[in-house]
Amino acid sequence: MAGADSGAYEGFTAEERAAMKEHARGLKTAARRSSPAEKAAQAEQDVLAKIAEMQESDRIMAERVHAVITSTAPDLAPKLWYGMPAYALGGKVVCFFQSAEKFKSRYATLGFSDQAKLDEGTMWAAGFALTEVTPEAEERIAALVKRAVS
Template sequence: MAEKKTSEVFSAEEKAAMKEAAAERKAQAKAKDKRAAGTKAVRDAIEKLEGDDRKLAERFYELVSENAPDLVPKTYYGMPGFANADDKMLVFLQPASKFKVRYSTIGFEQASALDDPPMWPTSWGITAWTASGEKAFLATLTKAQG
């Protein structure tokens, strides 16, 4: 009999992210104060990060909190992010360590108002915050909120 080959459809990191997403959704559904629960979850997610990932995530959290106070902190597959008033994820930071890739990304989800047909960017690679990078991010964040 031929040896059965197995193939991994999802990496261990992807499986862990899916489990985190399920746990997040359950916790968020039970939370009476979405902002407080989300803030704690996001701060906890950032605390788990190390090195450059943590620096990037801390500044991401500060920038969004200060410049988009209507957005609610919310984890997204275990990553720090922010949701709109409809509880839809708007923006998140994917640390490089999350999926063992070479750079972090800032992503804008479907709820963002970035549509500029026929084509527009929805994520940026980031290795460090600079003054010009922060300015560009904040302009995009403002546009994304509609």
């Protein structure tokens, strides 16, 4: 966060403000859709369009993550969440893909919300850095997603 070192709060970064505005636009757009089937179909198209806009390295990873999640857990519904591809169960986000570009990070992130059933004792990972989606990473993602929705 800007100003964290100085102790002075300087507000949200430009990237954070853009993500909040994108989230608000997404909520308004979803509210205008009529049938649940139309909403679901359009939400997936929105996710695919967002992935297509990403820089090549992020796009390649996001496409693979999307394919793994949708094949591993078909009950998860793709949707945009703060401008990121996300996957929800009963309307609540379980996991999401955050491109490196989104917040000018050095790696993409596969994140899990508190809805994910990944609990391990008193501490567990809720986010994973991704620099490449290899076949081994795909297996791990599938296992995490399967566990998250179990």
